[in-house]
Amino acid sequence: MKVFVTGTAGFIGFHLAKRLVADGHLVVGYDGLTPYYDVTLKKRRHEVLSENSGFRAYIGMLEDKDALRRAVEDCQPDVIVHLAAQAGVRYSIEHPETYVSSNLVGTFNLLELAREAKPKHLLVASTSSVYGGNEQMPFKEAERSDFPVSLYAATKKANEAMSHSYAHLWGIPTTCFRFFTVYGPWGRPDMALFKFVSAIEEGRSIDVYGEGRMTRDFTYIDDLVEGISRLMDAVPVIGQPVEAEGVTDSLSPVAPWRAVNIGGGSPVGLMEFIEAVEAALGKRAQKRMLPMQQGDVVATASDGGLFHALTGFVPQVGVKDGVSAFVEWYRSYHATANLAE
Template structure:
């Protein structure tokens, strides 16, 4: 007998960041399973809006999909969203993403990731839901040397504002779970990649530059390790969790955090070489020092995920980047 309940497609799921990379793939999976999905997103221009529109066009072909445009930081918009949609489960993937962007645009991170998440927590307080899942990040681990990164590790030293906002989300969710009995699960994602991905991510930038015959910038002279995680593995992990809110601990709190990562760090230069093979073109390379806010390595301990859900991400880099490259060539007509 399975340790966990399979997803119940009679549940109505609200996905914030619904036009985003992970939000799109999760929504598509749930719609394919027959669930009713409400997407919410402000569709901002942090990256190419037409890519977000392409994702939404696919989702809007499903009769059980509804999209509502709005901003997480708009309290009245979130109240109206919950009043109208009445979700059973909330997956908060809406956030201002990007480590380097947070160096120059700090306010947008406070608006989306702190005030926006506070609005979601308040809505779950006043409109009780069966389960709130929310995106955290591997960046909360900072530059620690101990590997792999475990959810029991101290995460009190974030080295970017983005990471600090994600740590604050975990603290806020814990408090609301404790005070108002909101079952909450935090999801520490590790370097997610795949088709319909984010153009601000390194692998997508590299693909664009390789296509244009321009040099790619390789920070820390390529001496970095990343636990690259294919988006389908991320979605499968979330799918397993949706109908399995945390059980009460000894203090009565229903709160837990999981790593979702590939548990297999890859050297950045090896990743680039695999991408070059997938695209059939060699990159020109410009080697640069480490950037502020960057970490040397990420490496997920997924033992808790495996123990509770009999699942661990396992898509190999060659397979995942091959899928990305096929989508990329088709989407951009390369």
């Protein structure tokens, strides 16, 4: 099968492309290599992928529709997985224009090309942040998600709405998956785990927002990739909702479209997460307790009923093992980088 994946130099896109190539699929990746964080890390991910003949990379911005078209036409995809985006809740407060450009204009370009390419399935990355001010826990796909508290979340909610309209107008089978705090090897330097490990290793203090009272539904990267790969085969069809006890399908009544949570399903307190980091490193953290930041939410929790009904899969990796795997990768990666210098 031929799969077009945007964001293959990113954390999730890298792991997904690696898995798909290993499964024997042809993957054409598209990434802008933006300097939001260390471009060297992004280039290294692409280098790893390019070691396999089943992967081809195109470098270009989502906003460059002609470049994007050339890559899609080269692939002639059976499936499109759209992961590329400007990420980060806090960054969206300081640089809102990049979210409008990448997440709105860029996703519009991708949808237009999906209309032309007519893939068997279009999968679009969303986020648990769309639940925003929703206080009903755990988050269920069929519940309202109309109160985003960051521009990042608002653009992702807009992506869901945009993709629904294209699914309705042009009959593109579409699944939007909502991620919940993904972590693991090759992770993003702007995320808490990378920051915690880096600071503790170097003897610096870590910033603990919300004074440590937050909880997150952490999802290990291998579990997420397994979920995405299984959802590729769960193509939505109008009039064919999931029928499982206790599960309400988010399938649209007017389009082959649904939203699906992919979460660990076992929320963990921030302080417990930090304890797992300390245990994996064998070092104690110096903690700087800080108030909540704008755009953050106190807690996230995924209802995994629909995801399980569609895929038969339940996330397997707990925080202790997942954090240990990240620390092992982090030390190995930086040891290799130091030798190269």
